[in-house]
Amino acid sequence: MNKDELKTMLEQVSKGELSVDEAVTRIKLQPYDDLDFAKIDTHRGIRQGADEVIYSEGKTAEQICKIVKHILENSSESVLITRLSEDKAETLGKEIKLFYDKASRIGIAGDKPANKNVGNIVVATGGTSDIPVAEEAALTAEFYGNKVTRLYDVGVSGVHRLIGNAEVLADARVVIAIAGMEGALASVIGGMTDCPVIAVPTSVGYGANFRGLSALLSMLNSCASGVSVVNIDNGFGAGYIANMINKQGI
Amino acid sequence: MNKDELKTMLEQVSKGELSVDEAVTRIKLQPYDDLDFAKIDTHRGIRQGADEVIYSEGKTAEQICKIVKHILENSSESVLITRLSEDKAETLGKEIKLFYDKASRIGIAGDKPANKNVGNIVVATGGTSDIPVAEEAALTAEFYGNKVTRLYDVGVSGVHRLIGNAEVLADARVVIAIAGMEGALASVIGGMTDCPVIAVPTSVGYGANFRGLSALLSMLNSCASGVSVVNIDNGFGAGYIANMINKQGI
Amino acid sequence: MNKDELKTMLEQVSKGELSVDEAVTRIKLQPYDDLDFAKIDTHRGIRQGADEVIYSEGKTAEQICKIVKHILENSSESVLITRLSEDKAETLGKEIKLFYDKASRIGIAGDKPANKNVGNIVVATGGTSDIPVAEEAALTAEFYGNKVTRLYDVGVSGVHRLIGNAEVLADARVVIAIAGMEGALASVIGGMTDCPVIAVPTSVGYGANFRGLSALLSMLNSCASGVSVVNIDNGFGAGYIANMINKQGI
Amino acid sequence: MNKDELKTMLEQVSKGELSVDEAVTRIKLQPYDDLDFAKIDTHRGIRQGADEVIYSEGKTAEQICKIVKHILENSSESVLITRLSEDKAETLGKEIKLFYDKASRIGIAGDKPANKNVGNIVVATGGTSDIPVAEEAALTAEFYGNKVTRLYDVGVSGVHRLIGNAEVLADARVVIAIAGMEGALASVIGGMTDCPVIAVPTSVGYGANFRGLSALLSMLNSCASGVSVVNIDNGFGAGYIANMINKQGI
Amino acid sequence: MNKDELKTMLEQVSKGELSVDEAVTRIKLQPYDDLDFAKIDTHRGIRQGADEVIYSEGKTAEQICKIVKHILENSSESVLITRLSEDKAETLGKEIKLFYDKASRIGIAGDKPANKNVGNIVVATGGTSDIPVAEEAALTAEFYGNKVTRLYDVGVSGVHRLIGNAEVLADARVVIAIAGMEGALASVIGGMTDCPVIAVPTSVGYGANFRGLSALLSMLNSCASGVSVVNIDNGFGAGYIANMINKQGI
Amino acid sequence: MNKDELKTMLEQVSKGELSVDEAVTRIKLQPYDDLDFAKIDTHRGIRQGADEVIYSEGKTAEQICKIVKHILENSSESVLITRLSEDKAETLGKEIKLFYDKASRIGIAGDKPANKNVGNIVVATGGTSDIPVAEEAALTAEFYGNKVTRLYDVGVSGVHRLIGNAEVLADARVVIAIAGMEGALASVIGGMTDCPVIAVPTSVGYGANFRGLSALLSMLNSCASGVSVVNIDNGFGAGYIANMINKQGI
Amino acid sequence: MNKDELKTMLEQVSKGELSVDEAVTRIKLQPYDDLDFAKIDTHRGIRQGADEVIYSEGKTAEQICKIVKHILENSSESVLITRLSEDKAETLGKEIKLFYDKASRIGIAGDKPANKNVGNIVVATGGTSDIPVAEEAALTAEFYGNKVTRLYDVGVSGVHRLIGNAEVLADARVVIAIAGMEGALASVIGGMTDCPVIAVPTSVGYGANFRGLSALLSMLNSCASGVSVVNIDNGFGAGYIANMINKQGI
């Protein structure tokens, strides 16, 4: 169902030719467009409150381009693209309007939405090396209109850096705690604040870090009570959930 | 700092004998009572918005009893106790007023608070065997005053049971999705709702389940975007976080 | 034993110079040709109902070429080659007639057999990134003469896409369910159909996916009853088994 | 929807008061009965071709009893119960008619169906210690009316035992290969037969067996092409899938 | 070589009948007593500066008793025994003089040495449940004459408890940091002190704790620089190493 | 084929009524007796040079008893039984003549063969707790007629104990090195001797030992060149292989 | 707080304008400089006794350069840089004075401090391939002024090499034992000396070494009592801790 079809259907509703219930059903029954290699969920905005996002790994630049164009033409003015490699970004940029952040590998196709600075999400990292994941979270949250406060390199081995920023944490509605190595940041922050903490383990480290397993297990075993966890290096997921929580009641 | 000391201090503040800032500092500097074997965080309610909770495993009945009494006498009218074995509950029940739920191993010492039915948290399980973990989550959430809607045995191998309850999910402010085995429940629910989903993997299953590892990994890799995860069988953690999110903006 | 020897032997049988039993024994005793570095099972078609297949990894282009030529000259008109890298395919294509599909790394040497479109195998994927594995399965099944219906990008986070294709699943004699990340697709499909489901975990994903372990464990722990599992990314194996099952009773 | 309701509805269909399509829809829309702690899939027979099965672990004897009674009263004359411990079986046997096999922990409530001896499923084990899992598979397959041929203790360290039974394997429409330790049985059988092989790793063994991990990985990596795998010790699953395959085209 | 033999030999040395070098060689060549099932290292005090310690698991009460008696009679006035179960302690107590601490399972046979209170070792734990391991460490350190300061239940989810004890940490010559769950205590302490930190992961926790793996990996990946790690629950090892470090230069 | 049948057949051979080749074939074709739940390899002595051994775990006392009786009546004067629990041994001892060693859980049914003291196998352990596994190895080797030299509690943390026994090692034709914890014994022995070393990791230890994984990996990674490894706690396997090697050329 | 500010403040202290306590507090309250992407702990020397060290992985050459310059200008005359790749070293060398050791990837920016040869740290390796990690440890220890004695290629498979160097070990105040493969070096050295042993597992090896896991587990399970462990390949950590221990009481 493209824009025109949607328009036609809504006109029928307004004329009383189609019941509201029936219209809802049709939308539910045709909730995706079939590009053969991908079934695009163009109505996710209606069902889930946020538009379709494209995860780029394992997709060719050509496939990404087709999906983006389809969405921009049919359902949305901008599309968030994650894990976009530099060379795919370059290819894409020749065909469509594209904002691209190299560190986080975030791309935004179409018109980058203005940030409405809703609420307050604090994005904290244990070290400088965690910044790419943090930016993926921060840019995702900003894409959806949230205010983001960055608090980088406040790892627990120098706990005074965290305590010195206690007020920044106190102002947050959600905190995203991002750390590799032993991943203890989430527990310490969890004990310092009364808002939900989304923990993101990163693969930063070596040896017995086992590509992020160490931080992942730490965060899952956090003795602080308000901490939940997403996949290793999943900055996007954390930004998306933080957006949901931040907007509760706003 | 017990109640009397707190009272005295606050009187000094009201008389202008003590500045507000100084009072806050004192509270921050003495935020626990030292029982030697335990340092009780009696001011967590002030700092974190929820009172101290007692995790029973690895503590003797005697230690639990001392901590509970201390809290009831000094800072709170009821105490939530998790993972309380039947025999410890029996010992405890002889000394203090205790509500005890055998399936979830939840105990509530002191006066069980009336549920204020705030907002709406849906607690869903994949199967009947996941109910003990679900009740730990549900009773925790109810302890903090949240409305809880139970939706049990709606696992993905009969996906029509979930779809038949789409409206129940639509009314939630937060969903707690609890499942063992392949843990797919969180992903399917995550795709059906626009509110945050807290996923709890359980150790239900056998063989290549590896005591919950299977469901844990599934949930961490969820392709649905609003899902974050807590430790295996951690019903309490999920209930606690759901409480935080449910009350955002209320 | 090459074709001529086989022919001679069978003539002796027809003339009564050799008993049937003795002939069978000879076939059983000489069931392979020895190329020194490989023992080619030229009679697998007789014993197993499907000709020898070449797994290319760890073999040099030269070794593959020798094996292919030997088979084409002695026992078969076409040979299926799996995991054939692009550069080996190029080398091979200079010496023998070769069909090559780059995405799935499937090669078919000799005369590509016409597809007889027997029965119906549905090949479903969770996402676009799983397509290379899916094509390995689909091309394998088609090589053996099966009808294949492709159903790509129907992952469980948008479960309406699956339900919208319920009839496609209902028409299947076997379903191959291919998914990475949390691998929940197999369970949901398993609950929607009454035919066997072959589950293929893929290595699509990152972090706690641990190169496909997540999807593998999910699928092994499926709460749906008709699901069996093959190795991570093993599209060929799934296609081969689906072929066996699809042809039962046909 | 119980039997009477179903009957009434079908009468309406026969009188033309209800369209066939509408009747089908109603069945699809009410496909389970809600016991609160369990949602019983009483129409699985219609949708999946086999009635609901009860997995006992994690359920109390009381819960199992309620589910069984509900099914026997509403939708089926017999119910298969797996992983039923001896003491639960004893409790259950006081309330309902129950066949119970101690080794496999299989229970059949209601009237045990006569075996129709359809087709031929060979159940093979590597050793004597694998027999409990094998009987779970065999009794499941027999419950659904399949002919089962038992071939126990034919492990690969004495490969002549397998070869001596080559004809037994040749007569199978499906083989279930059950083995612990190194789990090599599936590969060897897979190379000797042209029918699908369902491999069941068992937890038989010690040390580096890691509770069945060794056999599980072996079977997933089988170099024989017709082998798919179910969970460790999952005899039921194997019997169920073998039933599906065995009945293809019969 | 028992005490008398040693005495005789040393007399020969003093009389010039035996060179000093030769005496040293003899000691080096006969450094253990052979009880057949055990080779007792009676000269470890000479070579390593601390007497033989008995690890009880896997030894029968009878074997332990024989070893203890042999040591008390030949080389030492007291023997440290670790992981001594209650029933073995009871059996042992009937035959020899025994101090026994139930929580830590530490036994001291013979005359318990007076604590000389050398230096200062701080033993800190994350929670109350870690105390048994902490006492194993503390009693070991005290057995060797060290001053021990206990600092229990100062886990990182209430980091103010740690900061409130900063001076206790500042006075330490070595800190033993003991924690289960996410094991973050070691990193935070490591960043607050300039003395070596011995980290002991404990098996306290559940689920994704995997019997202490979580805390172990955390501690190995500590971003604080002065932290080294011993085995899970190895309180004895930590106490022993702390003893070595504490006495450096004293 | 029982003893009488074998005798008759051999008489036919001696009379020229049966060719030697034919006799060999018959033996190969009927190499086991079928007890339904077990296929007894009564000719393993002919094919493999050592009679059938019974692994008891997972077998009932009744099954073991039937197998033992069958072997004693048909093919052998004594049977080695491994992993025999005390209660099964008691049951068995009532029906048949049985030697039983409680520590190693080794049973010998029938007439215990006199040890011929062939060659020399040294069985060394790291500690006293490894003795049960060592005795399983030693009794197995003695059962097959080998001379065994026990060298217990010579672990590497007191390497002088090993060096003091260098001559014992020098006299060995094979060494079995048995150790838990870090399993370093095999490497050190491997560097001190020029005969093959069979390494047996044991599950002795705790924490990061992970039930023997630590010792297993150590031994597999041995930097000494003559070391091969068997399963964790597999004393029988080591004794059996040592027997094979010890008798080479004797 | 830069050098001048520090100087001014200390002058105020000396003049009595500022109390000592207040000065200490100020230092504690401003303990880092904020470069936005990094929070530099310029006062670690005061708090921890050793200056900030830069871990290079995951940082860009540009980021490292900014941090180094900031430190050299504000708080220190030289900076230790670890895991510095060759190309980053080249970039860095163009901007600042840099000592670089290619094997260990250690860089020292600014004026390389003269080694004061305090105490004695022995750095021992199992093999030649462990030297890069050993040099990281040795250069770190020398950077902080310690005497380092190198003892390379003394692995346990030729234990005479270790025993031949017993006196070198006897002279140590701390030993760093570095080994890959089975990692047994730490245990053997631990049994030969009475000083603390810091064990460093390396990723040297292949196959069941699993990138250092084998050596790591070995070392954690060491049966020698004075051994503690750092992360795989963490030469820096070992050198740093050895420095702390070596200087105790000096």
Next chain:
Amino acid sequence: MNKDELKTMLEQVSKGELSVDEAVTRIKLQPYDDLDFAKIDTHRGIRQGADEVIYSEGKTAEQICKIVKHILENSSESVLITRLSEDKAETLGKEIKLFYDKASRIGIAGDKPANKNVGNIVVATGGTSDIPVAEEAALTAEFYGNKVTRLYDVGVSGVHRLIGNAEVLADARVVIAIAGMEGALASVIGGMTDCPVIAVPTSVGYGANFRGLSALLSMLNSCASGVSVVNIDNGFGAGYIANMINKQGI
């Protein structure tokens, strides 16, 4: 001790100027030459019956070259070099006489010894892809003078290929069984022969093979009794042990 020194010493012995015992002691006390970065065990031939072997990974071409030259000049006429990469071989070949086999990465420096064809070692592989590991084993065994019989591509999925070579196996004094994937080859061969079987798991395979873990666990859990195991891909180790066993009693 180089050749000349050894010669001088032996002359002293022959003249009676030095006792035999003293000479032996000197050899034992100086059993290696110290190149600083490597301690060469030039007397391993005396102590272990086989000369020093060089493992190349982690060593620079320059280091290898120095070691080789030292050995060739002092103690041996040829040196076996394993895991020698092509580029290091090229560098080495310019300085010393070198035989190099690219597939197995085996190098032999100096005069390649003539093969004496002692005994008989069968080297069997499951597939063609295992040949590089097999050649490492075979060339090692031939280097030490053993007769080697190659039996490649006889994997268990076509078990007739193994049975067709039963006589080849029957003639072996030792079998080396090399296989990746499920690694079942060792068990099947173990059941067909009465000589020791050295099993070598290879990293051939993908997915749930986990770089050889699957075959490794299979082989460790072999239900055949004469099987011991070396590290993944460790062809050299297997060839070395087979050499030891093959020469027993010859």
